[in-house]
Amino acid sequence: MNVAEEVANILLEVKAVTLSVDPPYTWTSGIKAPIYCDNRLLISYPDERNKIIKFFIDLILQKKLEFDIIAGTATAGIPWAAFLANELNKPMVYVRPQPKGHGRGQMVEGTMPKNSRVLIVEDLISTGGSSLRSAQACQDEYDAIVVGVLAIFNYQMNKSKISFEQANIPLYNLSDFTTLIETASKNDYLKPEDKEIAMKWNKDPETWTV
Numbered sequence: 001m002n003v004a005e006e007v008a009n010i011l012l013e014v015k016a017v018t019l020s021v022d023p024p025y026t027w028t029s030g031i032k033a034p035i036y037c038d039n040r041l042l043i044s045y046p047d048e049r050n051k052i053i054k055f056f057i058d059l060i061l062q063k064k065l066e067f068d069i070i071a072g073t074a075t076a077g078i079p080w081a082a083f084l085a086n087e088l089n090k091p092m093v094y095v096r097p098q099p100k101g102h103g104r105g106q107m108v109e110g111t112m113p114k115n116s117r118v119l120i121v122e123d124l125i126s127t128g129g130s131s132l133r134s135a136q137a138c139q140d141e142y143d144a145i146v147v148g149v150l151a152i153f154n155y156q157m158n159k160s161k162i163s164f165e166q167a168n169i170p171l172y173n174l175s176d177f178t179t180l181i182e183t184a185s186k187n188d189y190l191k192p193e194d195k196e197i198a199m200k201w202n203k204d205p206e207t208w209t210v
Helices: 003-013 039-045 048-061 076-090 129-142 158-167 178-188 193-204
Strands: 015-019 035-037 071-072 092-096 115-127 143-152 171-176
Touching: 003 039, 003 076, 003 143, 003 171, 003 178, 035 171, 039 048, 039 115, 048 076, 048 143, 048 171, 048 193, 071 076, 071 129, 071 158, 076 092, 076 115, 129 143, 129 158, 143 178, 171 178, 178 193
Parallel strands: 071 092, 071 115, 115 143, 143 171
Antiparallel strands: 015 035
């Protein structure tokens, strides 16, 4: 079993993945989806949580990522950034979804030297909007060099692929939608008809209907 399959299994075992075709889930972005992956549940399971951090570190070493500071995307990326920063003894910041309405009015909480190399940590990638806003905030406020975005799970939406390519920011994830659906189907978490619905949605999430 490779890492992507093992992470998919973990998500299924802790019931982080749920299906609802009618009515579908509505994401923050407004997209309607028959599937929802709630990685926040993972922080409540120490053994699984530690495996994810180990996989993150292995991926960092494999990709030879060099960085000075870890930035967590609020809110779901913050605990993973904290766990990882602690393991690697690296400084950490987190990035708000919008500037504070008082004080310095910044999005980045914490501090870093100008021109620091930053690794953004996110729990999952859907459209990529929150991760790329975090990257832009680090660039705008600290002239940071964003070396990449690290995520547990990637929905593999075409919109996020295009957005990351346009931003010229590498994306690294432990598992993805295709692996999750295949693993769920193979281990009887998913009925054949539900697999078909999920795969159809993934081809064109923005126009998908029940």
